[in-house]
Amino acid sequence: MRALPPAFSRLVAPLPGPLLLAAAMLLPAPLRAQPALELRVVPDQPGPLWFGQHVGLTAILRTRVRFGGSPSFPDPAMTGHAVVLPNGSTTPGTEREGGVSYVLLQHRYDLFPLQTGSLVFPALKLVAPVIGDDGGSITAQAESQPLTFEVRLPPGVRDLHRLVTSPEASLTSEVQGDPARVPVGEALTRRITLRVSDTTSMVLPAVDWQAPSGMRAYPDPPRLEDSSERGVLRAQRIDSAAFVPQRPGRFVLPGSQLQWFNPDSGALTELAIAPLVIEAVAVPVAPHSRPWWRTAPAMLVLLALILGLLGWWAVRHGKLPRRLMPAETPEAAAFAALRRACHANAARPAMAALLRWAALILPPPHLPTLPELARLSRSPALAAEAARLSDLCFAAPAQAPGRAWNGAGLAAAAVKARRRLRRRSPGRREAALPSLNPAGSPTPPPRLILPGWHR
Template sequence: MRIFAMFLVTFWLAVPLQAIADIESLLSDGELTVNASLDQRGLLVPGQRTQLILEIATSSWFSGGTRIRIPEVPGLVILQTEQFATNASESRSGSTWVIQRWTLDLYPQRAGNFTIPPISLSIMVNAGEQGNVRGDTLSAPLEFFVAMPSALEEADFWVAAPAFSVRQSLNKDTSQLEPGDAFERRIEFQADDLLAMMLPEVGTERQAGLAAYPAPPVLENSRNRGQATSSRVQTISYVAQKPGNYLLPNEDFFWWDTGSEELRVLTLPAVEVRITGTAAVNTQGAPPALSRTQLLGLALAIAVISLVLWLLKRYRPWRLLPYLIQPLRAGWGQLQDLRKPALAERLNPDSNAGD
């Protein structure tokens, strides 16, 4: 037994053991790298998009999907808008490395310093003879600064984007309307590198004599070859109620041009509305108008009821009631007789037997 044990020890020392591979060992051996960086160019202001680039590279190949756990940072919106990574390959020290690049969109909501904590990554790569290896690792933390230019200090709301536009259209001439007429105002905002929910909206001021009915806005985000474009379409229907001159006031929208780093102002022109004629009759609370079929049915019902009343008055059928009541009374009497017992309660009612 001792000889057998010595043989096992000798064999164990003679045969070199291959360390079990995991993600951390691949990182320490330089066979796997994880880098995080910010794609920031120039000044960064609140509301402006910047991007966080996660680059994962392996000397073998990826054998499974990569999972990213996005942390929460107060005052910072972090979105993974791309569902797939950008794949590439490059030569390092004579070997071919496979690279995954993941992009996260960052939208700071305030000015000041930000710190993005380490991002957890679940990675699966091939480790040669040891097969596929899956594990978790962390990226390095990142810090960046968001400035507040003096031009934006007095603004309540602005759009920070390389491109921004606003335009409107009307489906009818508003200079010659009459009470009861309706028209539609369509306002469309478009911007690059911005989410549709971050685009501004147009208010609907109440005006007596001109009713406004806004529809829910239509938001759309699209991407084409890495270029993000968003739009917000707002439709408002107006109904003319009273004669007069009305004005849908102009509105100014502040735009921070991230390309030139300048503040611009886009103006939505005012719309003049002129209503002529007499005021529309207010039919609120009045009964709804009847259709032709309903009117014919109502006329037929009135005719039938009138005919029945005339027949009742002409022939007076109630005069036959005594003749109908007499047989009923006779029948009722017969029913009462049937309910009487066949024998008397006592066999000799006049005797005192049994008393």
């Protein structure tokens, strides 16, 4: 019981007990004993409700004084089949009743019944701190009354699991790919979207994907989306699946049907997605295609040819490491010395290199002389250049004062002569020097003819 004001207590203290009881009976209702905390649940509509219809419930907690803290509203423990979602917000307020002002806290619940017949929303129990007139804080408890709803099934409903109860609903489909031509083994994706209002995505029916024989279905997890627009709930469910044909032919993917009941108008409507016809075609085989093991020999031959060309180029241009370069023969070394002397226009070194090269390139029993070299190589140019170089090297200084020599002509003639001699004796890379004392041979030792050989 609420304590009376001190002045009023001093006024009634001298009165006898029966008189005090009679006076209390005559007091107005606001002054009588009232609980410090009250809780009640008010539905948006009392009923009856349709199966799956959304109904909002407002839990109102009030006190005549002040709240000492923010109470926590409980989650109701439903005994029947229903979805209850807390709105997630608690709003304060005030109201006046019988001349008394109250402080309010309001909490919202969204109820979606999923069974027919009687559905009971249980009583809620709540404990909250309140502040009295004397400024002290006390803990008060309140409990609401249970609510009973009658849930009905809309007339004409065939399957409860394929029913949508909402003021607005739409069912659409999309296809990713060309149904008229789907190669075997490739996927075609089908997506079905259900959009409704004043409900939650948790109660929306799923799509039953069915694949015909010769085709496989790979469903994706559904996408459930909920939102609120100016206090109106919006829900969306997106189901998608990939269909892969296993053989060529025509396939028919089943459609999808729903029943939509509008609780505002009482109309029952069919929402349907038409079946989808798919033409699966065989994957064309690439012409002249062969297994890799049949083309391997050709690849090996090509690789060997490429490596051979690279090796020839490296040897030709001296790009190989020194340890991989072929060994240089005495004849090749002498010819290289001849070319270097000719490029340097050094007459005497060129003459010495020419004589050495002639002795190495001519095979026995030919004499290692320059006339024999010119004759065997059929090179008049070599004979002329060698004669000119001999005059320059061995003539008296008075006969050839200050004469300059250009070795380009001799180098070119020597290259041609060497090429002809090597073609004449293929496989010969080095002319061995004849024996100094040949046994059983009347042939005298070879002689090198130097000055005057051409005269």
